[in-house]
């Protein structure tokens with residue numbers, strides 16, 4: 261199971277009628293789950309160590325057909341061949357470099373892991389340096405958006421893209437522009453207030469030379485520290501953790517039922533981590549100047565995730581009776597993201613960055629939703645069973661859509677930085 265399982269499980273509860281049963285989806289999500297959901301005990305001697313050893317000792321570890329699988333590995337009846345079943349651990353691990361029906365599943369999320377690793381390194385090292393100090397004073401002004409001053413700021417920014425350009429423009433501009441600049445600066449960040457207001461206030465009235473005023477207005481801005489990256493990095497780490505555990509799950513769950521049992525729990529932790537950390541940039545950057553709301557949302561989802569992880573370690577949580585509870589919990593975790601998204605649109609909908617980030621978040625939902633549909637319906641392999649055993653079956657498509665969804669969220673995070681690196685005010 262992987263992130264898709266969480267999303268699938270969550271979305272399933274609202275799409276049961278159209279997509280099939282929760283049971284079917286969860287069974288298809290990860291081969292590990294199926295046996296557990298059916299409440300089956302581990303086959304005592306099915307593929308036990310002795311038999312496993314024999315299988316690989318006298319014959320090469322070989323790929324088998326669906327009908328030859330132990331029950332706990334039977335998951336997708338439309339994928340007919342190329343299964344690994346209860347291989348020794350070493351051979352199971354080395355099978356990452358061989359062709360079987362999990363190869364693409366392993367590598368899609370492993371490649372996804374490395375993609376997000378690169379994105380995380382870029383975020384941690386490159387992005388903080390994007391503020392090069394050549395921007396205009398306008399860009400460091402913390403003027404409340406929607407106000408008259410914000411409009412002034414936009415006006416000034418529209419004709420001033422660098423200090424020199426601003427200086428040139430102001431020198432040839434009317435007194436009206438100077439007044440705009442003065443008003444803007446006089447109501448900007450405290451650092452600018454302290455140095456600008458006293459100088460500019462009355463400067464025009466006192467017939468200070470225009471050049472002097474212009475030089476002051478167009479002075480290079482103080483360097484503004486980029487907004488903290490920790491919520492963004494937390495999301496990237498959550499993504500990497502989830503993708504990596506998913507990849508490992510697909511690689512080694514076939515080793516034994518015990519291994520499958522362990523991997524299932526690790527997957528739950530990975531899924532919860534991704535969902536929880538996906539909230540952090542959304543909530544932090546949207547409500548950073550409303551500490552109560554920020555702490556409320558972040559505390560809620562963190563507590564929710566902690567409870568889910570804890571519950572997932574309890575064996576009873578895995579029983580069939582708790583199937584609806586499991587699906588409901590993951591669904592609620594993901595779906596509750598709608599609340600802060602709608603809230604930020606109501607509070608900051610006039611900001612283009614907020615609308616754009618919500619658009620990316622909608623795109624993320626579309627990718628995840630499409631993935632769930634493909635996943636639950638087992639398209640395309642159900643149309644021609646056996647034709648997509650190695651490449652092209654639904655779970656592989658689903659993995660790609662999950663990565664696309666996470667990348668859409670990454671783009672939303674970049675938009676948050678563009679907003680908050682410049683504007684720290686609500």
Ligand SMILES: [Zn+2]
Nearest residue numbers: 261262365506
């Ligand atoms: Zn998967």
